[in-house]
Amino acid sequence: MTAATTARRRVGRVVQHALLAIVAIIPLFPLYWLLISALKSPAEFSQIPPTWFPTAPSLDATTTALTAVPFFQSMLNSIIIAGGATISVLVTSILAGYVFAKHRFAGRDLIFWGIIATMFLPPIVTIVPLYYLVSSMGLSDTYLGVMLPWLANAFGIFLMRQFIQDIPDELIEAARMDGAGEFRIVWQFVVPLLKPAIVTLAVFMFVYSWNNFLWPLSILKSEALYPVVLTLNRLMSYTMSFEYQNVVLAGAIIASLPTLLVFLVTQRVFVAGIAASGVKG
């Protein structure tokens, strides 16, 4: 009887591992297809039926993509835009999160939940007035104009408040007794305890701004300011012919690498932080 249960358990483990392998294929197959397609020659790429492994892998498509459109300039633009927005969101969220977690005043929770409600407002709903506001400030077609609406947000404030609430009040009281001002309390006592939250929010915002397509598409005109996603769009829209599809796919890899790298380097902390944001909500 014990032999039967161990046998059944062993079969169970095999089935579970098989299921795990199937789940792994969901993200892997399209990414694998992206990689091999970008390595194929145009002739092999358009073969019917397709080849499942490139016969003569080459980086020609990648070099063509890099020379056809100004990817390096766009990377720089994306780093400025996403980096600027990320830093601003971190600062504004920590400051506001601290107040919502540790200060007491009438109407505090009302303001807090009012802010949280904006988290569920799809940006597409306000795109028309937003475009009008930013362009009437004379900021259309500037880095600042692309960043401006994303310099603070409800998700960041929510996340920081949740994490700062976990910091004991006694610690902050003790710092105050020692004569520390509010700025010093935040900078010297609160921020060092927020490392996981800061990493989570930074990665989340960086990825969000890097990938944001609708807003730069609406507000930017000069290609010199294009972030990577708009440059990739340009590459995609001027070669619909399929002998250049491998070039477009190579462009997709180039555009995805920075956020993928940021994610992979920080994934342990980031995934835990995202999980916490769900549970604590």
Added chain:
Amino acid sequence: MTAVTARTLPETAPPQPTRRPRSKTAKWSALFLSPALIVIGVFTIIPMLMTVWISFNKWSMFTSITDMTFVGLDNYARLLGDASRMQAIANTGIYVGLSVLITIPLALLIALLLYFPKLKGKGIVRTLLFATYVIPTIAIVIIWGNIYAPGYGPLSAMVSAVGLTPPGWLSDPQWALVSLVIFNVWQMLGYYVILLIAGLTQINEELYEAARIDGAGLLRQTWSITIPLLRPSLIFVILMTFVNSIQVFDPIYLLTQGGPANSTNVVGFEIQRSAFQYGMAGDASALAVSLFLMVVAVGGVLGIIMKGRKR
């Protein structure tokens, strides 16, 4: 209600000698809150109010805002009479509905598989699943555009290999919207799996042990313990899936432009097209307000369910 709280709070709050005088922290509260409040106020709340106002007006975005004329509910009346825009609303409903119906059970099954059994490599699978979430949508559009490609695309090749005729994924009006849902599920799945796994970690392990002693099998445990106790997380994930998919724009703009035959036209795309291509800010705003009301309605219902279950 708020006025009463404002007046009574300082008096009823217990005296706290160690705290600094209220006026001192109040100054800091205001200073620390102002950057966030200004940004959110100017770039979220004011635009929201403006959207509502513009929706009652006729305004071409290509002219000055001073040319705006009040037309009352005309834009809404025209919206109801516009077959193409009404179809965009219906398509959005189908897109959101299918996304929720496919994503939630799939994400739950994967979360259960990645949480309960001790399996080698499940951490890697979790990371892989989440990786699709950080890739720009346009890159995913390019990947799936090729996977869906007729002839040289792998999906069609696989379907032909089993002897069936592959549909024209993105070119067939009956398939295009479904193809876009599959794309959406693929992109977002990992994010929801992570949120559900986080919910699973909150369930007390002793409950399962007690159930096992009582002779409850795996299915029974899932149905009677996991699902009810995971309800807050499940509702949260349904809400996120709903909010994320109702605003879909990028893949429609990039892959189908609402076609073929208007079959993938959705509200998000129609708002942007009406405003930025045709300049019809009033019509776009009426549609935007409708979208907003849908979010409020469904969000409200889910919020009530979540609160009701907690009691």
